[in-house]
Amino acid sequence: MQQTYFMIKPEIVAAGDQKVGAILSIVNASGFRVTGLEMRQLDRPLVEDFYGEHRERPFFGDLVEYITSGPVVCIRLEREDAVSRLRELIGATNPAEAATGTIRFLYGESLSNNAVHASANTEDAARELDLIFG
Ligand code: CMP
Numbered sequence: 001m002q003q004t005y006f007m008i009k010p011e012i013v014a015a016g017d018q019k020v021g022a023i024l025s026i027v028n029a030s031g032f033r034v035t036g037l038e039m040r041q042l043d044r045p046l047v048e049d050f051y052g053e054h055r056e057r058p059f060f061g062d063l064v065e066y067i068t069s070g071p072v073v074c075i076r077l078e079r080e081d082a083v084s085r086l087r088e089l090i091g092a093t094n095p096a097e098a099a100t101g102t103i104r105f106l107y108g109e110s111l112s113n114n115a116v117h118a119s120a121n122t123e124d125a126a127r128e129l130d131l132i133f134g
Helices: 008-013 018-029 043-048 060-067 080-090 103-107 124-133
Strands: 002-008 033-040 074-080 116-118
Touching: 002 018, 002 080, 008 018, 008 060, 008 074, 018 033, 018 074, 018 080, 018 103, 033 124, 043 060, 043 124, 074 080, 074 124, 080 103, 080 116, 080 124, 103 116
Parallel strands: none
Antiparallel strands: 002 074, 002 116, 033 074
């Protein structure tokens, strides 16, 4: 069993429980078990640390602004090959390039408002879970 970090981003949470519920249903139907879940308003230092690998990228300021703009849903997930299977399930970073039926295909609006985040690899999963859940 492997763990990964999954996050439902502010524009989905702001849109209401129905979208959050629909996304959690997709994840659950794909064999993931929720082992931690919390709706949280993340603060700026935490988000800067979380997305630290993007610090030098031109979109970093907007990314931090956006993720701190409202509550997110922070989720710890578990299943076999959780990291790669969740990345498959959410689709490409840019929703316009996401495969049909993936979460970003269904719920993403744009590259910056792409509905959800999932850890990119097992090292990131461990780091992100530690940052968010301690
Ligand atoms: P996420 O998987 O959460 O990881 C970093 C986020 O930065 C990414 O999803 C996008 O929402 C956001 N982002 C904004 N602009 C870009 C870009 N040009 N390239 C990659 N990610 C971007």
